[in-house]
Amino acid sequence: xxxPGLYVHVPFCEKKCAYCNFYSVTSLNDIPxxxxxxxxxxxxxxxxxxxxxxxxFGGGTPSLLxxxxxxxxxxxxxxxxxxxxxxxxxxxxxxGDADLHFLVSLRQMGVNRxxxxxxxxxxxxxxxxxxxxxxxxxxxxxxQARAAGFDNIGLDFMYGIPDHSLLSWKGTLSQALSFHPxxxxxxxxxxxSDTPLGRRHQNNEFALPGEDEQAELFMLTSxxxxxxxxxxxxxxxxxxxxxxxxxxxxxxxxxxxxxxIGPAAHSFSGQRRWWNHRSVKQYLLDLREDRRPLxxxxxxxxxxxxxxxxxxxxxxxxGIPLKHFSEQQExxxxxxxxxxxxxxxxxxxIVIQDGFLKPTRRGLAVADRLALML
Amino acid sequence: MENIRNFSIIAHIDxxxxxxADRLIQHTGVVNERNFKDQILDNMDIERERGIxxxxxxxxxxxxARDGKxxxxxxxxxxxxxxxxxxxxxxxxxxxxxLLLIDAAQGVQAQTLANLYLAMEHDLEIIPVxxxxxxxxxxxxxxxxxxxxxxxxxADSHLQCSAKEGIGIEEILEAVVERIxxxxxxxxxxxxxxxxxxxxxxxxxxxxxxxxxxxxVKAGDTIRLMFNNALYRVEEVGHFLLTREKRDRIxxxxxxxxxxxxxxxxxxxxxxxxxxxxxxxxxxxxxxxxVKPVVFASIYPIASDDYEDLADSLEKFxxxxxxxxxxxxxxxxxxxxxxxxxxxxxxxxxxxxxxxREYDLSIILSVPSVRYRFTLKNGxxxxxxxxxxxxxxxxxxxxxxxxxxxTMMMPERYLxxxxxxxxxxxxxxxxxxxxGPGRVELLYxxxxxxxxxxxxxxxxxxxxxxxxxxxxxxxxxxxxxxxxDILVNGEKVDxxxxxxHRERARARGLLACxxxxxxxxxxxxxxxxxxxxGGEIVSRTTISAFRKDVTAKCYGGDITRKRxxxxxxxxGKKRMxxxxxxxxxQSAFLSVLRSETE
Numbered sequence: 001x002x003x004p005g006l007y008v009h010v011p012f013c014e015k016k017c018a019y020c021n022f023y024s025v026t027s028l029n030d031i032p033x034x035x036x037x038x039x040x041x042x043x044x045x046x047x048x049x050x051x052x053x054x055x056x057f058g059g060g061t062p063s064l065l066x067x068x069x070x071x072x073x074x075x076x077x078x079x080x081x082x083x084x085x086x087x088x089x090x091x092x093x094x095x096g097d098a099d100l101h102f103l104v105s106l107r108q109m110g111v112n113r114x115x116x117x118x119x120x121x122x123x124x125x126x127x128x129x130x131x132x133x134x135x136x137x138x139x140x141x142x143x144q145a146r147a148a149g150f151d152n153i154g155l156d157f158m159y160g161i162p163d164h165s166l167l168s169w170k171g172t173l174s175q176a177l178s179f180h181p182x183x184x185x186x187x188x189x190x191x192x193s194d195t196p197l198g199r200r201h202q203n204n205e206f207a208l209p210g211e212d213e214q215a216e217l218f219m220l221t222s223x224x225x226x227x228x229x230x231x232x233x234x235x236x237x238x239x240x241x242x243x244x245x246x247x248x249x250x251x252x253x254x255x256x257x258x259x260x261i262g263p264a265a266h267s268f269s270g271q272r273r274w275w276n277h278r279s280v281k282q283y284l285l286d287l288r289e290d291r292r293p294l295x296x297x298x299x300x301x302x303x304x305x306x307x308x309x310x311x312x313x314x315x316x317x318x319g320i321p322l323k324h325f326s327e328q329q330e331x332x333x334x335x336x337x338x339x340x341x342x343x344x345x346x347x348x349x350i351v352i353q354d355g356f357l358k359p360t361r362r363g364l365a366v367a368d369r370l371a372l373m374l
Numbered sequence: 375m376e377n378i379r380n381f382s383i384i385a386h387i388d389x390x391x392x393x394x395a396d397r398l399i400q401h402t403g404v405v406n407e408r409n410f411k412d413q414i415l416d417n418m419d420i421e422r423e424r425g426i427x428x429x430x431x432x433x434x435x436x437x438x439a440r441d442g443k444x445x446x447x448x449x450x451x452x453x454x455x456x457x458x459x460x461x462x463x464x465x466x467x468x469x470x471x472x473l474l475l476i477d478a479a480q481g482v483q484a485q486t487l488a489n490l491y492l493a494m495e496h497d498l499e500i501i502p503v504x505x506x507x508x509x510x511x512x513x514x515x516x517x518x519x520x521x522x523x524x525x526x527x528x529a530d531s532h533l534q535c536s537a538k539e540g541i542g543i544e545e546i547l548e549a550v551v552e553r554i555x556x557x558x559x560x561x562x563x564x565x566x567x568x569x570x571x572x573x574x575x576x577x578x579x580x581x582x583x584x585x586x587x588x589x590x591v592k593a594g595d596t597i598r599l600m601f602n603n604a605l606y607r608v609e610e611v612g613h614f615l616l617t618r619e620k621r622d623r624i625x626x627x628x629x630x631x632x633x634x635x636x637x638x639x640x641x642x643x644x645x646x647x648x649x650x651x652x653x654x655x656x657x658x659x660x661x662x663x664x665v666k667p668v669v670f671a672s673i674y675p676i677a678s679d680d681y682e683d684l685a686d687s688l689e690k691f692x693x694x695x696x697x698x699x700x701x702x703x704x705x706x707x708x709x710x711x712x713x714x715x716x717x718x719x720x721x722x723x724x725x726x727x728x729x730x731r732e733y734d735l736s737i738i739l740s741v742p743s744v745r746y747r748f749t750l751k752n753g754x755x756x757x758x759x760x761x762x763x764x765x766x767x768x769x770x771x772x773x774x775x776x777x778x779x780x781t782m783m784m785p786e787r788y789l790x791x792x793x794x795x796x797x798x799x800x801x802x803x804x805x806x807x808x809x810g811p812g813r814v815e816l817l818y819x820x821x822x823x824x825x826x827x828x829x830x831x832x833x834x835x836x837x838x839x840x841x842x843x844x845x846x847x848x849x850x851x852x853x854x855x856x857x858x859d860i861l862v863n864g865e866k867v868d869x870x871x872x873x874x875h876r877e878r879a880r881a882r883g884l885l886a887c888x889x890x891x892x893x894x895x896x897x898x899x900x901x902x903x904x905x906x907x908g909g910e911i912v913s914r915t916t917i918s919a920f921r922k923d924v925t926a927k928c929y930g931g932d933i934t935r936k937r938x939x940x941x942x943x944x945x946g947k948k949r950m951x952x953x954x955x956x957x958x959x960q961s962a963f964l965s966v967l968r969s970e971t972e
Contacts, residue, residue, distance in 0.1 A: 007931060077871040102733045216922030236926050252931060266931035273934055298934065307944070308937050315924070333678060336952055343955040347919075367896060367924040372943055 009262030017129035021039040021192040023264035037287040053084035054248035063097035067105035095141035096133035103148035154183030161205040182244035311371035319358035385475035386483035396535035448629035457718030468585030471499035471554030478512035484842030557627030565589030574693040580636035590625030606634035667715025670759035674711035687733035741867035761871035784841035799824035884915035886966040893962035
């Protein structure tokens with residue numbers, strides 16, 4: 001689990017979704033040059049990284065690339081680095097893009113995990129989010145993924161949508177459970193100012209649920225899914241069992257190094273973070289000249305490393321080692337620290353187990369706050 | 375001595391005192407234009423920012439007058455805030471005359487009058503100067519009328535200037551030479567020098583600023599400070615130019631400095647008399663008063679590890695501020711700290727700001743208090759300036775609190791709202807007089823405790839800035855006092871306790887709860903805030919807990935953005951104090967005194 005992961009960002013979308021602020025462009029003309037640039041960028045890191053045990057194609061919309069292009073990338077990755085025999089190789093796909101033929105090709109080139117951006121089974125919500133697929137296509141994509149032989153499927157959902165009745169969310173969840181997905185990600189809608197939804201919200205076109213309602217939705221989601229046997233292992237993530245947790249995403253939370261390839265991708269070495277230009281044009285330009293397409297980098301101080309480890313760790317059920325708590329809060333006396341812990345335990349926000357501070361489900365709902373306290 | 379003039383500029387706050395001082399300095403060429411730093415006499419950052427002179431300063435201006443002779447004009451700057459009126463009086467005692475500066479737009483204000491009275495007490499020559507005549511809103515005719523009617527001065531004696539534009543500066547200097555009398559005093563008589571200020575030089579120790587009335591002093595003399603009969607050997611004497619200029623001796627009529635191995639400024643008292651040990655003067659110069667702090671508050675470090683740093687900083691700070699006093703104190707809620715005494719709330723503000731800015735300390739200030747007096751049934755008398763030392767109510771025979779006389783001036787139309795405010799503040803025995811057409815002077819006796827908190831801000835707000843205010847402490851009066859405690863999650867926070875008047879106690883309890891609810895951010899658990907008097911809960915409020923505070927998505931690998939956000943929040947948290955398990959922001963401690971009208 002401490003081996004690095006590889007992330008490949010595919011920054012193309014047929015159409016931007018109303019809530020999304022991940023970097024992507026809707027002009028698809030650059031895709032061929034982009035694929036070549038990806039291959040080149042991978043080669044530029046062959047001295048810094050040698051071995052990966054997870055690969056993740058994210059976006060954007062990776063399913064906008066042809067199967068042949070994705071396959072070229074994977075072949076090149078295998079040529080440049082050593083890839084674990086049992087590596088987890090995930091592709092994000094969009095319902096509607098991926099027909100059975102494409103899915104079978106993914107399976108054949110070695111992709112063994114799919115993450116499908118369903119978001120909702122409620123047509124109204126799909127429209128509100130400006131998704132380009134229908135409920136019908138969503139269902140079909142899951143069925144076809146199974147038909148193509150995928151036995152590790154993650155479904156992405158969004159909740160806390162304005163005027164979104166509790167009933168609608170419960171309906172979406174129960175439909176999701178009927179497919180027995182290995183993994184579920186349920187994200188509470190958060191608004192970014194530079195998205196269409198963010199702007200509509202600023203114009204007071206709609207209101208988000210209040211804090212109390214959000215907390216209730218969060219707990220309800222957790223109750224339903226844990227009731228169905230899933231592990232609530234990260235703020236927004238649920239796994240059918242231990243083996244179904246997203247190995248790649250866990251690296252982010254466990255402070256494990258990863259290499260991000262593609263425009264706007266972020267990388268981490270354990271002490272250094274660097275990230276690529278948030279511009280396809282600039283990215284392509286740099287790689288035409290064999291330069292790493294870096295926008296910036298930073299070297300983390302010890303206290304920054306600790307803060308990161310703590311806020312990332314507290315997003316997961318694993319929590320953080322108890323001793324990290326005392327290192328973080330040097331300005332508290334041992335007695336004060338003792339008291340804070342006691343109170344958080346009393347409030348049912350954390351448990352202390354095997355030398356770890358583990359957030360409870362209610363603790364996960366306030367993980368950011370916990371990170372500031374712990 | 376014929377060529378010496380000792381004078382001050384006195385004015386209401388913001389009437390342009392420091393700007394005029396700058397112009398006089400520039401005009402006499404003590405500094406050249408190039409390295410002229412605006413408002414040289416206010417040389418602390420805070421002074422420049424707030425536009426208030428905190429400490430007095432002196433400077434000697436060599437001036438070649440129209441009569442062809444060169445004069446030494448000693449300008450003694452005075453602090454410009456009501457908290458420092460004793461310091462002003464000592465500076466004035468060192469002068470023969472004053473420039474009474476009046477803003478052409480605002481006209482005569484409360485401090486204009488208060489300062490005028492002070493100058494008259496010292497029999498000084500008074501030159502009224504109307505400043506800011508360049509302002510579009512300037513109404514010079516009206517101010518001339520006020521000089522005659524409200525100040526009782528000869529209106530023809532006034533000068534006009536714009537310190538900002540440098541208009542009329544020469545005329546002012548000429549008037550200083552012509553109209554202010556030269557000092558008198560026998561240089562051969564025994565030494566009598568008045569201390570009007572002192573500052574601390576890290577290399578030389580305390581530098582005493584003084585005015586010599588009779589006699590002379592030189593290096594090697596042994597001087598005696600008459601208040602505590604302390605003896606020091608003089609190392610150096612001199613004049614204040616832009617920097618200190620060493621002289622062989624300073625003698626009667628002059629203003630200058632003495633360096634005599636005095637360790638801290640607290641060893642010298644403003645207003646004390648310096649004489650020679652082997653030939654003392656018969657009696658001390660009049661008017662000496664030991665300055666006593668009137669507002670008290672405790673200072674605690676936010677992080678308990680910073681206690682030693684705080685102790686060091688206070689010690690250094692004290693070197694230069696004799697009116698600031700402190701001693702060790704401890705609080706159940708806040709740990710080790712110091713109980714400090716201040717001349718007023720502005721002084722307290724300044725100390726807090728300087729400790730944070732110059733010594734980089736994060737500190738918590740407890741709720742400020744005045745000094746109460748309790749006569750116990752067993753006959754003992756207890757002075758209490760810290761609510762946590764409030765005696766057992768059953769043992770108290772009589773409680774008293776300090777009263778002040780407030781002098782307020784305002785246009786007549788604000789009279790009603792000001793009187794209401796004063797009554798809200800338990801004001802009594804008012805006197806009203808008309809100082810001019812449409813303008814009134816209102817005197818009120820009020821408990822100091824009511825005034826030090828938010829009186830001044832509210833007064834300014836009800837008079838829309840047209841009112842002015844000054845005060846003197848008069849005496850102690852009997853009062854029904856009770857102790858109001860604040861509990862946060864059941865734990866008493868002693869730094870939030872207040873001694874309050876019985877009739878106001880319930881309202882103050884409610885107010886404190888409300889303010890704290892505004893100031894204390896939601897936390898991981900519910901917080902109950904209660905106001906308690908003698909075991910009875912008089913007010914309560916709750917702050918509900920955070921229930922949802924986490925970003926849904928935290929990958930795609932961009933951890934940097936998220937971390938920066940948390941770092942920012944963490945920095946904010948550093949300015950809070952953990953009490954029990956509740957983080958209380960610094961601002962909460964002073965907020966409990968803010969009234970509802972803000």
